[in-house]
Amino acid sequence: MKSPSASEFDARAVIRHLPEKPGVYRMIDASGTVLYVGKARRLKRRVASYFNRSNRGSRIDAMVRQIRDIEITVTHTEAEALILENNLIKQHSPRYNVLLRDDKSYPFIVLSDHSDFPRLGFYRGSRRKGGRYFGPFPSATAVRNTLSHLQKVFPVRQCEDSFFRNRSRPCLQYQIERCTAPCVGYISPADYARDVSHAVKFLEGRSGEVIDELAAAMEKAAEALDFEQAARLRDRISSLRQIQEKQYISGEKGDLDVVACVHEGRQACVQVFYIRGGQNLGNRSYFPRIPEETDEDEVLTAFLARYYLGRQAPREILVNGAVPEKDLLEEALSRESGLQVSIRQRVRAERRRWLDMAVTNARAALAARLASHAGMQQRFEGLQQALSLAEVPERIECFDISHTAGEATVASCVVFDTEGARKSDYRRFNIRDITAGDDYAAMRQALTRRYKRLREGEGRLPDLLLIDGGRGQLKQAMEALEELQVTGVELVGIAKGPDRRPGEETLFRAGQEDVVILPPDSPALHLLQQVRDEAHRFAITGHRARRDKTRRTSRLEDVPGLGPKRRQILLKQFGGLRGISRAGVEDLASVKGISRELAQRVYDTFHDDGPAP
Template sequence: MTDTPFYPQPLVRALPEQPGVYRMLDQDGAVIYVGKARKLRRRVASYFTKSVRNPRTRAMVAQVADISFTVTHTEAEALILENNLIKEHNPRYNVLLRDDKSYPFIFLSATQTFPRLGFHRGARRQEGRYFGPFPSAGAVRETLSHLQKVFPVRQCEDTFFANRSRPCLQYQIKRCTAPCVGYISPEEYARDVEHAVMFLEGKSGEVIDRLVTQMEAASEALDFEQAARLRDRISTLRRIQEKQAITGEKGDLDVVACVQEEGSVCVQVFVIRHGQNLGNKTFFPKAPDETEPGEVLSAFIARYYLGRETPRELLVNTAVAEESLLEEALSQDAGHAVDIRHNVRSERRRWVEMAVTNARTALRTRAARHAGQGRRMEALQQALDLDALPERLECFDISHTRGEATVASCVVFDREGPVKSDYRRFNITDIEPGDDYAAMRQALERRYTRLKRGEGVLPDLLITDGGPGQVRQAMEVLEELQVDGVPIVGISKGPDRRPGEEKLFVADTGETVILPADSAALHLLQQIRDEAHRFAITGHRNRRSKSRRSSSLEDIPGLGPKRRQTILKQFGGLKAVSRAGIDDLARVPGISRELAQRIYDTFHGDRKD
């Protein structure tokens, strides 16, 4: 476009007095604002009057070089089109929401004798039932974990299920009844599926009543082992019910609260389905200065819900701009009536206050850490295109000396930095010496089997020190343990092993990513990788030192009891032997130079990097 002055009057006079959407363009033709109007001519003309006092509006109008428009039949239709155009162009003067991911669901297949429960995101084309939506992948994983503890319905992929000849780890830790190898009848399995569905529909009270009846029947039949299992299920289900139940609520609704502090905006969304709190999600929309909370909330609701599944009721903490129009557009889009309410009382008022408190806390926490770890977490989210800002990262590394005393490390970072209380080491056994893939697999199995038992929290990102081979091990372990929704990335050193040349291998896409040397995301990954390396080598050295103190000489081929006694007498003890050079060792009677070399290597062998 040229620098020709823009005269709006002829264009404004040509606009119709009908509903529609207008797009304001700058000198380069970029869309800087998208708006909707009940009457296009009147709304666009209001920007070019002397009575405009809002500094943001004046700054925007000063950059306008052209205006395009689209006429619609209704204002609700204009609102939907406006929302689509904002998502497409990301205009700098609109309220923007970085959340282009689809909702996650729990999917129950419908075509197999032994249906599968699992994580699902994306188009719902498969035949079966979809439960949700859930606010995040973490909420889905938590619910699936609860279900496995009470109703052991399989969560493995169909290909994995079809090729089993023996039960997997899930059966061993009592999270599955092994239908893949016929350990449970279709009738018993169908009963577990029915109870799981009732739980997801918010009917956990009815499930408990049925389980109590079954427990009493088992007890009367003197099947005390089955009665004990049912008793444990009932106990677990009651604990989950206490944690998730929303008092007095049986329907579907979302609680949406917007808080502004010191130029920043936070929106908190709590999702309630069938009377159960499925969790919450935090958003930080990008809003121009001086945008009122009601405007932010209106824009957020339109961006977040249009084109997605919307509950029948939204509870908000402040009056929403153009509330009636928004309700009409949401109802039209969802196919059912949607009500937005902000004057609520009693228990519902407490839910709104809870959302406000969470939004305020999230804003202050974000401000406190924005310049440090939080900034690097945000950079990592963008670099790897993660669904949400990661709260917890786990990184694994392997350390050994030529296959000896192999140790795996797992280090944990959150938004505050290292969480050393959650670090773990694993002494690797029963593998071929030097098989790093087998060592990585064993460490991952041991780590996440414990987490599946409820002994910890699953990470939002799993990192392996290594390339595609290590990433493949992680993918296979998580598949076998039926852990869905955990992104995996491998980090390997460049060809010259210099910092800044690392390659990232992303499991979900199979892509190789190389970040700039000054990337904050890369610096975070380097820190985590180096910490995992340090923790692994420390554990390896301790294990190797302990082994050598007790039996290092005994394990050397060709060094029998008499020669061991001779060499210890010659040097005065094991510590002196460990410090001796090859020539010194070879001077001992009965010790050849080749044997001296083996003794020296036992104490001085290099560690694998």
Template sequence: MNKVSAEPTPGVEALRERVRGLPERPGVYRMLSAEGTIIYVGKARNLRRRVSSYFTPSRKTPKTERLVQLIADVQITVTHTEAEALILENNLIKEHRPRYNVLLRDDKSYPYIYLSSHQQFPRLGYHRGARQGAGRFFGPYPNSNAVRETLGYLQKVFPIRQCRDTFFRNRSRPCLQYQIRRCTAPCVGYISEEDYRRDVRDVEFFLEGRSGEVIAELVRRMEEAAENLEFEQAARLRDRIANLRHIQQRQYVAQDRDDNMDIVACVAEGDTACVQVFFIRGGSSLGNQSYFPNTPSGSRESDILASFLAQHYLGRVAPPEVVINRPVREQRLLEQALRTASGGTVAIRHRVRGDRRRWVEMAEENARYALSARSASTASQQRRYSALAEVIDSDAPPERIECFDISHTAGEATVASCVVFNREGPVKSDYRRFNIRNVTAGDDYAAMHQALTRRYRRVKSGEAPLPDLLLIDGGKGQVAQARDVLDELGIDGVALMGIAKGPERRPGEETLLLDDGEREIELPADSPALHLLQQVRDEAHRFAVSGHRQRRGKARRESILEEIPGLGPKRRQSLLKHFGGIQGIRQAGIEDLARVPGIHRSLAQRIYDTFHG
């Protein structure tokens, strides 16, 4: 690829002149504003022809006209093929997030069920991230809850181990999972490798969508056990069959059990769009996911859908078939790019019948519902922000709210949280936690002062924008600390508010502290402004508590081992690595502990007595 860039020259005529010199080759073009910001990224089969079209007097959409008015410079990258240009375009959009491109917000990898089929006794587990290494991956699933729910059902039907390898290798007796019949205890030899492999094969068939074959095999084995008068075994197999049929009933199943496809439907209302994706694997639905891409005003559904397909699938393995609810431009080019990225055949279809048509209709219906729910939520959120503006005597609703809370247990492992909200809800990428050090245990005022100082020093250095409202979970003392920090750092223009719980600590009885705590107000329990403040406060509390528990747990894990004579840092590290954590050490026997390098029998006895004495 060859990158071409010229010095900015103002004026449409100058741009037209430069565009006439562009090559008639495939590539990617970038539109820049006067500030040098990339405002649009596009790809073209013929760069000169495509970029020239922006500066001709032909009729354009309102979105394109606004874009052209802001263009101060054009940069291009020449590629060998149009498919290469499509991949580069997608990468640049993800990197720069231009204002006039359709942007996909949620670009996380999907979770999978992982089966370590290469091991002697394979395990089932949750996996998110790159699918590398030995073993098999089943999915993708729309979210982690869908994976964990499926794993829970599978464990009831097929007692395949789900424990970590470090835990499995160091067992001397069965764990609780065996006692409740969720595992057959291969760790201690309670099941033969042949029988365990048979259960693994059944799991693989089920996850491949071949549950009918699994049920038929289980029925055969049940009847055989009954003929041999093995009634307990026959009863266990009967229960497995009943559980499998129950799982089947929870899913819509297509007629073709070999279907592996995604159903993608885009529905737009006004300037808001929803893309709904249904995941079909082995003819069964694994669930669905809603996406709300940022769309420039006036974007068409087909353009939104085309942008979504490129951003969503390039960079991850696409299924063999993607069914969409409307045609998109350059469909063949997109298929070619997806084949290159996935390393296999990928077909994009929109004219479908039968089960596929019903899936598309279901996806469209879900997209419309999600849009309606989001619209109602957005309207409610705007009412809350408008009501809050009246409370703080502001001409306009706050655009950014930051809230702080402190969490500790009798002064132990103190953690402060900072959560951020804007008009669309929580901005989790801006959340921060602060481990509080060098203050008197239990001194919430000093902890708040330290957290605020550390936060707003960074804000002053440009790490994050200043909030319009600083919300403190606490009373006059905490609010006074916040005012001191803002004054020390010379920060003006930030509204300050405290939210203190009532005497009974019941929701709806909070007191709001304004004007540095000099003015107190109590809003009605049904006040939209109060509901917003409660939401932000509760999120700060949740984030602080979870951070505190993590820090406290880590400190206690380390301290209990530090109390054991003869157990130095290297031996502690060896124990934690060998057993996978403090829980594994707690469950280990003396013989298990003595197998760890550097742990002799008398030390193993002391470790065991520390946890069980």
């Protein structure tokens, strides 16, 4: 239903025809822009309240002055209205609603429905495809960390099916003992199914059962004098216990989220801790955009609706503030999730401590955002929007190659997060055994060396990998990551424009044909330029140091028994290295202090065709 528009809005005429039924209303301005979306148990009464001057503040006053139309949608129940309200707010992003900017779907771990050798992998999106899903997880980082733990303890394959089907020999994951090579038949379906079963129990929070089964198998192997197998099982048990120590929450067994909201001025932070199967999967900070005169309870209530409607909610949500429409929100979440969802504020003992921790983290995150690094955070958020990423990246790594006509090739890797450059994580790679000047091979070698180490547990993967170059360099990065089976990392190539001037860069994304060109004043582009330029500087510095060291090193230093004094004598006698290289053995031996044997060694250093006749 839509009211007639008019240059001067006649609120009474519109309200007169509104029904006393549940539904959603939309406030519209003169340009047709949606100012506000709300839901009501009785539309007529709720909309009329906006035009009662005695009950509204300055924010409502400002909105009401702009209203030129009101649209409504009648629903059967208030819970349906709440769900529709959430969808419309996501669609229109009204100025006067509390908006959650980072509003993408949760990432999951999925176990494919492959008949003999299913894979575990990263997944985000609609769960309509076959397979079994575990999660949700708070971020891609949490998924990767969990998959990394699983691969060390239960070597279930994580490679893509296309990669799996076309193998004729085991890949790197088998060599580093992260996979049992089912692609080439190195493990039977029954043994593989056992590993899958253990991985599933771990993801379900039943790691205690897994440890008991592994302990029994270890004892059986020891009794059979298969000590090598017993040692492998012992190491698995040890790894599982270490994971339990890091992730297990005493006293909690089910799935729950802990949500805390703090508010200061026009800024608010909502901190969410995720507990799944008794395991702490980490936490995330959210900074919703809020209108003026919005208190913490309003922000918390709006966050719960914006965040959980349309997603899989846990059975229990702990909150640090009052939720005025708690019963209604529980009904809507329960309907969508297929579970009985409870929202609880008054908790004690262990749960009270977790709620206090969430509040502490929210305050710390808000203080950090209000500090000087807020600009960097905004750049990261701008990058998410500019590239349509699923979530705000928390860590960016960038690679660049530097050399002089193929000499002393060095690759650099720089790391940035929302705090800025993380120089302690920078790395350089001296590139060897490639054709001089082959930048593609250099890039592939650097990426392979870098992410092979990370796959072995020596660091953390980035959320976004930036490559200084165009489609060719990006292809090398894609192939290197595929060979290592690194997933969940966004790949972007950045190439300078035709005139190589800043502001004309072209962005290439893996798997997409269309390029992205950001405006010169884009904060996201400024961030990418900063990261790219830092990688370039770091690569050039390393290249120059390596090149200078090579050029300073004389081939005479490689001659056994030829010390600094004798080298100086030879250089003076023959006028430099070129003169020494042209001299015969007899000429060299005629120099004081140079024996014939030593002269022969000097001669051999400059001639590869054997001793002089």
